[in-house]
Amino acid sequence: MPLRIGIPRALLAYYYLPLWEEFFVQLGAEVIISPKTNKELLDGGVELAVDETCLPVKVFMGHVDYLKSRADVLFIPRIVSVEPQKYTCPKLLGLPDMVKSNIANLPVIWGDTVNLSAKRRDLLPVVYRIGRRISPNVVRITQAFWRACRQLRKYECLLRRGNSVEEAYNRLRHRECAPWFWTGLLSPGPAARSNGPSAQVSRPAGSGAPPITVAVVGHAYNIHDTYLSLDIISCLRKMGVNVLTPEMMRRDDITRAVSHLPKQLFWTFCQRIMGTACHYLNNCQQAVDGIINIAAFGCGPDSLVGEMLAKETRRRGQMPFMLLTIDEHTGEAGLLTRIEAFIDMIRWRRQRNACDLSPYGGLGSNI
Amino acid sequence: MRVTFPRMGALDLTFNTLFKQLGAEVVPPPPATKATLALGVKHAPEFACLPLKLMLGNFIQAVELGADTIVMCGGCGPCRLGHYAQVQQQILEDLGYRARVVVLEASVCDLLPKIRHLAPHKSWREILRAINIAWVKMNASDGIESLMLKIRPRAVKPRAVTEIYEQGLQLLAAAHTVEEIRTAHRETFAAVKALPLRAEKPLLRIGIVGELFVALEPLVNQEIERRLGELQVEVKRTLYVSEWVRSHLLWSRQARKQRRAVKDAAQPYLGHWVGGHGLESIGRTIQLAQAGFDGVIQVLPFTCMPEIVAKSILPQISKDYGMPVMTLVLDEHAGEAGIMTRIEAFVDLLERRRKQEDVRYERIFGS
Numbered sequence: 001m002p003l004r005i006g007i008p009r010a011l012l013a014y015y016y017l018p019l020w021e022e023f024f025v026q027l028g029a030e031v032i033i034s035p036k037t038n039k040e041l042l043d044g045g046v047e048l049a050v051d052e053t054c055l056p057v058k059v060f061m062g063h064v065d066y067l068k069s070r071a072d073v074l075f076i077p078r079i080v081s082v083e084p085q086k087y088t089c090p091k092l093l094g095l096p097d098m099v100k101s102n103i104a105n106l107p108v109i110w111g112d113t114v115n116l117s118a119k120r121r122d123l124l125p126v127v128y129r130i131g132r133r134i135s136p137n138v139v140r141i142t143q144a145f146w147r148a149c150r151q152l153r154k155y156e157c158l159l160r161r162g163n164s165v166e167e168a169y170n171r172l173r174h175r176e177c178a179p180w181f182w183t184g185l186l187s188p189g190p191a192a193r194s195n196g197p198s199a200q201v202s203r204p205a206g207s208g209a210p211p212i213t214v215a216v217v218g219h220a221y222n223i224h225d226t227y228l229s230l231d232i233i234s235c236l237r238k239m240g241v242n243v244l245t246p247e248m249m250r251r252d253d254i255t256r257a258v259s260h261l262p263k264q265l266f267w268t269f270c271q272r273i274m275g276t277a278c279h280y281l282n283n284c285q286q287a288v289d290g291i292i293n294i295a296a297f298g299c300g301p302d303s304l305v306g307e308m309l310a311k312e313t314r315r316r317g318q319m320p321f322m323l324l325t326i327d328e329h330t331g332e333a334g335l336l337t338r339i340e341a342f343i344d345m346i347r348w349r350r351q352r353n354a355c356d357l358s359p360y361g362g363l364g365s366n367i
Numbered sequence: 368m369r370v371t372f373p374r375m376g377a378l379d380l381t382f383n384t385l386f387k388q389l390g391a392e393v394v395p396p397p398p399a400t401k402a403t404l405a406l407g408v409k410h411a412p413e414f415a416c417l418p419l420k421l422m423l424g425n426f427i428q429a430v431e432l433g434a435d436t437i438v439m440c441g442g443c444g445p446c447r448l449g450h451y452a453q454v455q456q457q458i459l460e461d462l463g464y465r466a467r468v469v470v471l472e473a474s475v476c477d478l479l480p481k482i483r484h485l486a487p488h489k490s491w492r493e494i495l496r497a498i499n500i501a502w503v504k505m506n507a508s509d510g511i512e513s514l515m516l517k518i519r520p521r522a523v524k525p526r527a528v529t530e531i532y533e534q535g536l537q538l539l540a541a542a543h544t545v546e547e548i549r550t551a552h553r554e555t556f557a558a559v560k561a562l563p564l565r566a567e568k569p570l571l572r573i574g575i576v577g578e579l580f581v582a583l584e585p586l587v588n589q590e591i592e593r594r595l596g597e598l599q600v601e602v603k604r605t606l607y608v609s610e611w612v613r614s615h616l617l618w619s620r621q622a623r624k625q626r627r628a629v630k631d632a633a634q635p636y637l638g639h640w641v642g643g644h645g646l647e648s649i650g651r652t653i654q655l656a657q658a659g660f661d662g663v664i665q666v667l668p669f670t671c672m673p674e675i676v677a678k679s680i681l682p683q684i685s686k687d688y689g690m691p692v693m694t695l696v697l698d699e700h701a702g703e704a705g706i707m708t709r710i711e712a713f714v715d716l717l718e719r720r721r722k723q724e725d726v727r728y729e730r731i732f733g734s
Contacts, residue, residue: 050679052670052696078639087445090641094676097637101683113639263453263470266443300672303414304450311457 003029003134006071006107008063009036011056011092012079014165014220015269018172019152020075023127026144027134032071034063036166037227041066046328048102054298055327056221057091057098059228064099064106073108074099077126081117086268089301159247164233165224212346213242213287215280217273217309218294219302220247222326229294230332232324232339239343244288246276253279270301277309281316289346290320292339297327320346369394370485371434373422376583377512378608380540381505382438388497388543389486394434396425399586403428408699410458417587417668417698418580419451423458430464438485441472446642446673473615502612503545507552509609511535514559516604519596520570523563529593531558570601571717574655576648577666578674582606587697588666589706598714603660605651606644629654636680645673649680656688661717663690664710669698691716 005024007013013020017033024031034041037059045062067074076096081087091098096111110133112126131141151172158168214236216223223229223245236243246254246269254275258264265271273293280288293309295302306323313321322342324335370391372382379395386393397403399421407424426437437459442449456468469485471478479494486494511532519528535555542548573595581587582604595602614622629650630640636653640646652663665681667674678694685692693713695706 050675052675053679080639087642090445090643090645090672090676093445093639093641094637094645094673094680097639098676098679101636101680111638261453262456263441263450266449267445298414298670300414300416300447300670303412303670304447304454307412307415307454308457311461 004032004070004072005029005110006032006034006067006074008060008067008074008076009034010060010063010225011095011221012088014224016152018155018169019148022151023131023144023148024075024134026147027131027140029134032067034066037062037225039227042227042328049098050102052298053098054091054300055228055296056219056225056299057095058328059221059225060095061099061102064103068103068106071107073110074106075110078111078113080113080115082114082268084117084119086266086271087117088269089267089299091300156247160250162244162248164243164245165220165247166226211240211242212289212343212350213244214343214346215244215276215288215291216294217246217277217291219269219273219296219299220245222296223294228296228326228330230326230330230335232292232294232335235336235339236343239340241343244276244280246272249276249279257282265301265305267301267305270305274305274309278312281313281319288319289350290322290342292342293321293323295323295325297325320349368392368436368485369434370436370438371396371426371429372438373440374399374425374584375580375608376585377508377536378505378583380508380536381501381608383540384504384543385497385501386438386485388500389482389494390489391436391485394429394432396429397432399425399584401586404586404699410462412454414670415454416447416671418578419447419455420699421580421584421587422451423455426455426459426466427462427464430459430466435466436485437466437468439468439470441470443472444640444642448643475616478616500543500545500548503548504539504542505609505612507548508536508539509607510552511539511555513604513607514556516592516596516602518559518562518564519593520599520601521564521567523565525593525597527562528559528596531555531562534558570599571662571714571721572601572603572660573714573717574651574660574663575602575604575666576606576644576651576655576663577677578644578668578671579606579608579611581666581668581697583608587668587701588695589697589701589703591664591666591695591706591710594707594710595714598711600714603655605647605655632657636684637676641673641676643671643673645677648674648677649684652681652684652692653688656684656690660690661721662713663692664713665692665694667694667696669696691720 007017007020009017021031021033041062042059044065045058045060048061048065049058064074064076076099078093078096079088080093096109100106100109110130112130114123114126116122127145128138128141131144135141155168155172158171159165163171216232223232233243249272254272257275257279258271265274277291280291291313293306295306310321310323313319320342322338324338368391370386371394374396383393383395403424404421406427407420407422411420411423439452439455440448441452452468452470459466469481471481482494515528515532519525522528535551538551538555539548542551575582575592583606592602592604610622613619614626629647632653633646633650637646637649648665655663665674665678667678681692681694691713693709695709
């Protein structure tokens with residue numbers, strides 16, 4: 001019977017799930033992925049985690065609790081850093097240890113440390129160390145890792161073309177994507193096109209005006225978790241709004257966009273959030289009509305990045321900006337009302353052709 | 368140039384001396400009060416941690432008193448402290464205060480040139496002399512503090528100890544050379560030693576771990592050390608700024624060895640640093656448990672990321688070592704009475720435990 005490896009569908013799985021899944025499947029293990037977040041998982045997590053932890057970590061605990069009786073091994077890597085000179089958040093650094101002390105009766109946990117803050121090559125020893133536990137064959141591990149990387153590249157390419165995480169993952173499973181050797185060529189993404197809707201957004205029937213485009217910035221595990229964010233992406237799309245997320249951005253655009261900051265953010269994923277927002281603020285004033293920042297309650301980095309973003313947008317004075325904080329009590333009606341009001345405000349600005357009207361109450365462009 | 372700096376416990380003595388010796392005009396921020404905190408809370412991001420808010424309040428007050436240069440610490444870890452300076456600078460700018468923020472990163476290579484920049488007319492020799500005097504003063508004030516913690520529970524009049532402590536700090540503040548500092552230190556020690564003590568009896572011993580700023584700043588922690596001392600508890604604080612300087616800036620062999628010991632102690636529970644003092648909180652708690660302490664109090668500001676990781680692991684340690692651990696989460700709403708009640712209840716609990724243990728001991732060994 002093959003080894004059953006459980007992967008919680010939470011936190012960094014939203015970025016790396018295809019890589020992990022493909023790697024283990026190629027090595028001959030059975031991969032069990034927890035279902036999409038639902039009420040039971042969230043409630044279970046809230047009960048297990050310490051009160052002060054942030055929402056995504058609480059959700060993660062719920063997913064682990066679901067998997068603990070269904071898998072032989074839980075894959076909860078300690079991802080310290082995924083690129084040089086940058087880190088993830090402290091809670092991700094302590095994730096396997098927090099899981100171990102908060103949840104009882106756990107199976108074996110593979111909490112390998114992934115730290116690429118010195119050099120990217122440091123990933124390889126970790127890959128072989130994990131691979132050896134399943135298969136002693138080094139060639140097979142190399143092959144599995146190679147295929148897994150290919151899968152991740154395809155996945156990222158699908159994301160860049162404007163798919164949400166769920167869509168990209170499903171398309172990947174049904175092999176609905178270009179051959180891998182095209183991925184480098186065929187990834188212009190909506191970010192690179194300075195002015196244009198991304199592929200799958202249909203215009204509202206009967207209106208000649210170009211659809212509204214909104215950048216939804218936030219951690220992928222918040223905005224793409226359809227339960228936590230109350231499926232904000234589909235909500236917006238149903239209103240005929242084109243949605244852009246940080247995952248749809250090219251990395252070099254992000255680096256360029258934040259180069260003016262006095263100090264580069266040392267959190268990888270926050271850098272992406274900041275970069276996405278700054279990119280649209282800097283170059284393509286016409287490309288998006290508004291920015292929605294989604295922060296989870298209790299998220300440390302988000303509290304500072306949200307402030308920096310708000311200040312940055314306020315200084316330019318042109319772009320409508322809204323901060324939505326989500327927590328375990330977020331009600332659908334409240335969130336929807338705010339989103340609708342935001343979109344209405346954008347439409348109204350457009351109709352009045354009132355782009356010089358500040359979205360922040362005052363009349364001048366410098367508030 | 369009129370220099371100011373953040374306040375943290377008795378650290379202003381050191382900074383005051385350092386910048387005065389460097390020939391700069393110093394505008395020390397007024398002692399933190401509720402008004403300072405209110406000022407910071409009003410202008411800082413809502414979910415930022417307390418140190419950011421209080422420091423911002425300090426800065427606003429100092430700038431209003433005429434300071435034009437703010438010296439602030441930096442950081443490159445995943446803790447939010449590393450981005451404080453930039454966020455605070457933006458907030459000050461938006462409020463219309465004109466002040467330059469000089470960020471001192473935690474490395475000697477970065478520190479020395481920046482200090483040199485602050486004192487353009489001084490020779491390297493004078494700069495090193497200034498640093499030395501400040502360093503001696505920091506050690507002296509930390510020495511006095513740790514002596515207070517020992518003497519206060521044993522003195523007949525604990526308040527007299529606090530008075531001597533305040534006088535000692537004033538003596539230190541007035542001392543300008545190494546000799547004068549040593550004399551002030553000696554005099555304070557002699558005054559403390561002359562105090563009448565209670566008859567020797569075994570005291571409860573409580574260790575304090577957690578976040579540095581909250582552990583040091585009496586406004587935030589409601590003078591927890593004094594209160595515990597007056598309840599006749601011997602307090603051991605594990606956090607001193609001089610310790611931090613020794614291990615992070617001077618790389619002293621002894622401090623490094625101590626750090627390694629802490630890390631090794633924490634290893635079974637937390638296998639990696641998590642920024643801030645998270646790993647230290649875990650390691651020190653285990654060391655205190657092994658040294659036979661009666662209990663540990665963890666203090667942290669609300670939403671502090673590294674300490675939340677530690678907080679989720681501490682109950683496990685408490686269970687394994689049979690030592691009660693209490694966590695105090697402090698924020699701007701922390702009330703004196705609430706904290707006092709919790710401290711008293713914790714001390715009562717420890718006293719009961721000790722009595723029961725004595726009874727059990729007598730039953731087993733029949734003394």
